[in-house]
Amino acid sequence: MKSAAVLPVIAAAEPVLGANSGQKFARPVVVSTWDSGMTANAAAWRILKAKGRAIDAVEAAARASEEEPSCCVGLEAYPDRDGYVTLDASIMDHRSNCGSVVYLQQIKHPISVARKLMETTKHVLLAGDGALQFARENGFEVMPRKLSADAEKEWKEWLKKSEYKPVINIENRKISQNEKSAPYTINGAVNHDTMGTIALDAGGDLSGACTTSGMAFKMHGRVGDSPIIGAGLFVDNKVGAATSSGVGEEVIRICGTHLIVELMRFGYSPTRACREAVRRIVDRDRAAAKEMQVGFIAISRTGEVGAFAIQSGFTYSVTNSGTSKVFASDSIFKAPPQQPGS
Numbered sequence: 001m002k003s004a005a006v007l008p009v010i011a012a013a014e015p016v017l018g019a020n021s022g023q024k025f026a027r028p029v030v031v032s033t034w035d036s037g038m039t040a041n042a043a044a045w046r047i048l049k050a051k052g053r054a055i056d057a058v059e060a061a062a063r064a065s066e067e068e069p070s071c072c073v074g075l076e077a078y079p080d081r082d083g084y085v086t087l088d089a090s091i092m093d094h095r096s097n098c099g100s101v102v103y104l105q106q107i108k109h110p111i112s113v114a115r116k117l118m119e120t121t122k123h124v125l126l127a128g129d130g131a132l133q134f135a136r137e138n139g140f141e142v143m144p145r146k147l148s149a150d151a152e153k154e155w156k157e158w159l160k161k162s163e164y165k166p167v168i169n170i171e172n173r174k175i176s177q178n179e180k181s182a183p184y185t186i187n188g189a190v191n192h193d194t195m196g197t198i199a200l201d202a203g204g205d206l207s208g209a210c211t212t213s214g215m216a217f218k219m220h221g222r223v224g225d226s227p228i229i230g231a232g233l234f235v236d237n238k239v240g241a242a243t244s245s246g247v248g249e250e251v252i253r254i255c256g257t258h259l260i261v262e263l264m265r266f267g268y269s270p271t272r273a274c275r276e277a278v279r280r281i282v283d284r285d286r287a288a289a290k291e292m293q294v295g296f297i298a299i300s301r302t303g304e305v306g307a308f309a310i311q312s313g314f315t316y317s318v319t320n321s322g323t324s325k326v327f328a329s330d331s332i333f334k335a336p337p338q339q340p341g342s
C-alpha cells in the first residue's frame with residue numbers, strides 16, 4: 001500500500017465560515033452537506049439527542065431536505081431536460097444494510113422508499129417504474145406530476161438554448177436578496193444539488209443517507225452518484241462514513257465514498273481521505289475539474305469530521321450537543337469558478 005506520508009500536500013484554504021480541520025465531535029453528532037444541511041441536522045438532532053438511532057436520524061434528515069424547496073432535492077427541484085423531476089436516494093446503516101432508488105418520480109420521500117426496500121426485501125436498488133410500483137404497494141402516496149413555479153420558469157428559460165452542460169452550478173437556484181453577501185455563494189448562486197447526511201449516534205453506530213434530484217436539465221434517465229452505494233454514500237461501522245455532493249459522474253468514476261472510508265481504514269483522517277478522493281478527480285482531467293464542483297464529507301467512528309472539495313464554496317453543517325454550525329470546506333481551487341456566459 002502507498003504510504004500516507006508520500007501523498008502530495010495541498011495548501012490549506014482560508015476558512016470562510018468556521019475552521020474545522022479534523023475536529024473531533026462528541027457523539028451523538030450529525031454532519032450534512034451544505035449550509036442547508038442545518039435543516040437536515042435539526043431533524044436528525046431531535047432523534048439523536050434523545051439517544052435515538054443513527055439510521056432514524058439520517059432518514060429524518062433526508063426527509064427534511066426533501067420537504068424544503070431551497071434544498072433543491074425533492075419534487076420541487078429542477079426537472080430533467082424533458083421536464084420530468086426524477087429522484088435518486090440511498091440509505092445505509094451500521095450493519096452495511098443498504099437500499100437505493102433511482103429515477104423515481106412523483107414520490108415525495110424517496111429516502112423512505114429506499115429504507116423500506118432495505119428493510120423489507122433482499123434487494124438493494126430499485127429503478128423507475130419498479131421503484132414506483134414498490135412505493136405504491138407500500139403505501140407511499142403518488143403525487144401529481146407537476147413542476148414548481150420556479151422549476152417550470154427555469155426549465156422554460158433553459159429550453160431556449162437547450163444546452164446540456166453538466167458543469168458547476170448549472171443546477172443552482174438563484175440566491176435571494178438576503179443571501180447576496182453569503183460567503184458560500186458562487187457567482188450569484190448557491191450550490192445545493194444533493195443533500196447527504198452522516199451520523200454517529202449515542203451508542204456509537206454510524207448511518208448515512210443521500211437524496212437528490214440530480215443535475216438540473218440532465219438527460220432523461222440519467223442517474224448520478226447519490227443512489228450508488230460506494231459512490232455517493234458509504235458506511236462502515238468499524239471505520240467511518242462518507243457522502244458527497246456535486247457532479248455525480250466524477251464521484252462514480254473513483255467510487256468516491258468507498259475510497260474515502262477505505263483510506264480512513266488505513267489511517268487517513270477524514271479530511272485527508274476526502275482530499276485524496278478530490279485529488280484523484282482533479283488529476284484525471286484538471287481542465288474539466290476547473291469547471292465543476294464535487295465536495296465530500298466524512299466522519300470517523302470516533303467522531304472526527306472532515307471535508308474537501310474541488311472548488312471553494314462547499315460548506316457542511318455539524319450538529320452535536322455543543323455545536324450547531326456551518327463550516328467551510330477546504331478545496332483544491334481557491335477562486336470561485338467562472339459561470340458559463342458570466
Ligand code: GLY
Pocket residue numbers: 193194212213214215223224225226244245246247248249
Ligand atoms: N450528486 C448528484 C448527482 O450528480 O446526481
